[in-house]
Amino acid sequence: MTSSDIELGTEPVSRRVRIRTADAPAPAPSPDRNGAPTAINRPAVFDVRDVSVFYGPKQALAPFSMKIYRNMVTALIGPSGCGKTTFLRSLNRMNDKIPGFGIQGDVLYHGHDIYGDGVNRVEVRRRIGMVFQKPNPFPKSIYDNIAWAPRNLGMKEALDERVERALHDAALWDEVKDRLDNPALGLSGGQQQRLCIARAIAVEPDVLLLDEPASALDPISTLSIEELMHELKPRYTLVIVTHNMQQAARVADRTAFFSLDENRVGTLIEYDETETMFMRPSDPRTRDYVTGRFG
Amino acid sequence: MSALSGLDPDAAEPERTSGVPDPTAPLTATGNLRRRLAVSRVLEIAAVAAAVLAVGVFFFVVYAVAERGLGAISFHFLTSDPNLVDVGAGGIAPAIVGSAIIVALATAIAMPLGVLIALFLIEYAGNSTGRVVRLVLDLMNGLPTVVVAFMVYGLIVLGTKTESGYAASIALAIIMLPLIARSSHQVLLLVPGSLREAADALGVSRWRTVVGVILPSALGGIVTATILAAARAAGESAPLIILDSLVIGEVVHINPLHGLAAMPLTVFNYLETGTPAAVSQAWGTALVLMALILAANVGARVFLARNRSRLGL
Numbered sequence: 001m002t003s004s005d006i007e008l009g010t011e012p013v014s015r016r017v018r019i020r021t022a023d024a025p026a027p028a029p030s031p032d033r034n035g036a037p038t039a040i041n042r043p044a045v046f047d048v049r050d051v052s053v054f055y056g057p058k059q060a061l062a063p064f065s066m067k068i069y070r071n072m073v074t075a076l077i078g079p080s081g082c083g084k085t086t087f088l089r090s091l092n093r094m095n096d097k098i099p100g101f102g103i104q105g106d107v108l109y110h111g112h113d114i115y116g117d118g119v120n121r122v123e124v125r126r127r128i129g130m131v132f133q134k135p136n137p138f139p140k141s142i143y144d145n146i147a148w149a150p151r152n153l154g155m156k157e158a159l160d161e162r163v164e165r166a167l168h169d170a171a172l173w174d175e176v177k178d179r180l181d182n183p184a185l186g187l188s189g190g191q192q193q194r195l196c197i198a199r200a201i202a203v204e205p206d207v208l209l210l211d212e213p214a215s216a217l218d219p220i221s222t223l224s225i226e227e228l229m230h231e232l233k234p235r236y237t238l239v240i241v242t243h244n245m246q247q248a249a250r251v252a253d254r255t256a257f258f259s260l261d262e263n264r265v266g267t268l269i270e271y272d273e274t275e276t277m278f279m280r281p282s283d284p285r286t287r288d289y290v291t292g293r294f295g
Numbered sequence: 296m297s298a299l300s301g302l303d304p305d306a307a308e309p310e311r312t313s314g315v316p317d318p319t320a321p322l323t324a325t326g327n328l329r330r331r332l333a334v335s336r337v338l339e340i341a342a343v344a345a346a347v348l349a350v351g352v353f354f355f356v357v358y359a360v361a362e363r364g365l366g367a368i369s370f371h372f373l374t375s376d377p378n379l380v381d382v383g384a385g386g387i388a389p390a391i392v393g394s395a396i397i398v399a400l401a402t403a404i405a406m407p408l409g410v411l412i413a414l415f416l417i418e419y420a421g422n423s424t425g426r427v428v429r430l431v432l433d434l435m436n437g438l439p440t441v442v443v444a445f446m447v448y449g450l451i452v453l454g455t456k457t458e459s460g461y462a463a464s465i466a467l468a469i470i471m472l473p474l475i476a477r478s479s480h481q482v483l484l485l486v487p488g489s490l491r492e493a494a495d496a497l498g499v500s501r502w503r504t505v506v507g508v509i510l511p512s513a514l515g516g517i518v519t520a521t522i523l524a525a526a527r528a529a530g531e532s533a534p535l536i537i538l539d540s541l542v543i544g545e546v547v548h549i550n551p552l553h554g555l556a557a558m559p560l561t562v563f564n565y566l567e568t569g570t571p572a573a574v575s576q577a578w579g580t581a582l583v584l585m586a587l588i589l590a591a592n593v594g595a596r597v598f599l600a601r602n603r604s605r606l607g608l
Binding site: 092094122123124125126127129130131132134136137138139140148149152153196199200203205 | 487489490492493494495496497498499500501503507508511512
């Protein structure tokens with residue numbers, strides 16, 4: 001077997017089996033054990049106040065408030081249809097084009113209302129990037145996938161270095177450095193998703209939203225995406241929607257649990273530090289969900 | 296307990312609805328199945344025959360033109376001016392050059408407009424507007440070319456008092472426009488929405504997304520559609536006869552403000568002349584025209600395939 005055969009896999013073996021230990025600081029113990037949302041001594045990137053979402057006449061999310069903190073991974077979990085992806089996409093106005101979409105309340109981003117007057121949604125997305133459920137690289141070369149947005153945004157200086165840094169940060173550089181001119185669609189699924197992450201961070205956003213980024217990937221690629229999130233945390237604020245509770249437990253500092261109320265409207269049930277959510281949830285619905293006794 | 300315990304062997308045979316076969320009968324065709332099989336067979340044969348007929352007609356035309364035209368074709372035929380005295384000794388260089396210029400000009404007009412219309416349909420038009428524009432394009436596609444040519448005659452030739460290559464180009468552009476717009480629209484529809492979302496999420500403005508991601512992804516299909524439309528336009532004769540036929544075409548001209556010789560015109564004129572030498576020249580010209588159009592078609596398909604593999608689609 002030649003070395004190129006090995007490279008067709010997602011990652012060198014040594015990386016695949018690396019197990020994350022204490023390299024990420026455990027969240028500080030919550031001073032308040034009674035389940036009230038813990039006050040956090042960190043700047044909030046998003047301050048969501050009494051937000052509710054509608055699709056036409058149908059309410060998708062009942063009013064709720066939550067803060068999303070800087071340089072943390074915040075996970076949104078919950079059953080299908082509970083509105084967690086809707087909420088995630090509301091954070092950078094990706095829902096705007098959906099017919100009938102309506103939002104009430106304030107989504108404050110560093111104090112500015114995302115849906116306020118004079119807010120340009122292109123500018124919003126330039127600061128709040130997104131990675132989607134299915135890898136969606138452009139039908140361009142690997143290099144051009146990363147370089148396209150910086151070029152269009154006027155970040156033309158030292159473009160090669162920017163591309164290399166983004167690919168490094170997405171833990172993809174070693175696998176693709178010799179074939180940057182190859183089509184991105186020739187990469188494996190896991191590589192494509194890391195390419196999409198590299199593409200998103202190449203424009204140096206402030207926040208990265210990830211909508212079930214690993215759900216279309218095999219377990220090994222999933223692990224590498226999860227490791228990646230830990231490595232990105234010091235520089236970005238990450239919000240991830242996931243169906244996979246173990247994933248939330250592994251990657252997230254804070255976790256929000258959404259569910260459906262009796263009228264089948266999405267509702268924020270509980271939001272706290274991940275450890276608290278999984279070990280000592282205050283709401284029985286959270287406990288049922290995280291222990292797999294949902295329903 | 297046996298699985299058969301529910302069956303009473305002495306029970307009377309249940310009444311069967313007519314058409315429901317006895318389950319114990321041999322498994323040969325029963326009831327009207329024979330008739331249904333026959334109908335099915337007839338339809339199958341008819342469908343195959345229709346396909347064979349289409350292929351056959353195509354090869355018959357190609358063969359007939361090739362058989363009669365090959366004799367006229369030579370390097371001299373392709374590169375010389377027509378000989379007005381000894382028709383058989385002349386060539387069709389002015390017609391080849393003229394056709395190329397007329398079609399190139401028509402393509403230069405129709406392609407950008409057609410692609411812009413397709414972009415309008417896909418990116419900007421609402422549902423009802425889009426439906427109206429698509430309907431108009433389909434109606435435009437059905438316009439008789441002679442009517443298009445007549446309209447251009449009224450607008451341009453009557454105004455300038457002269458027939459010209461560019462008048463023909465405009466008529467051909469009108470004929471090509473709906474073809475390019477509709478096929479480009481179809482190709483753009485195939486660009487996955489996830490690519491638009493990806494580009495949106497990077498904070499890149501809409502038209503840059505269109506130019507940088509949407510169009511390149513659809514480029515192969517758009518170019519193919521354009522080549523096919525140009526190939527169709529190259530063979531159109533009514534617009535040329537109406538708008539660009541007052542030419543002798545004895546030497547190569549390249550100025551589209553004047554009349555230009557063109558291959559369909561040459562075929563038409565030589566056939567009208569009717570002498571054996573002229574008819575032979577007409578067959579030769581027809582063969583050249585047909586070969587060029589076939590080559591363009593094949594070239595378009597090869598381009599499309601290569602483009603797809605380059606993008607990794």
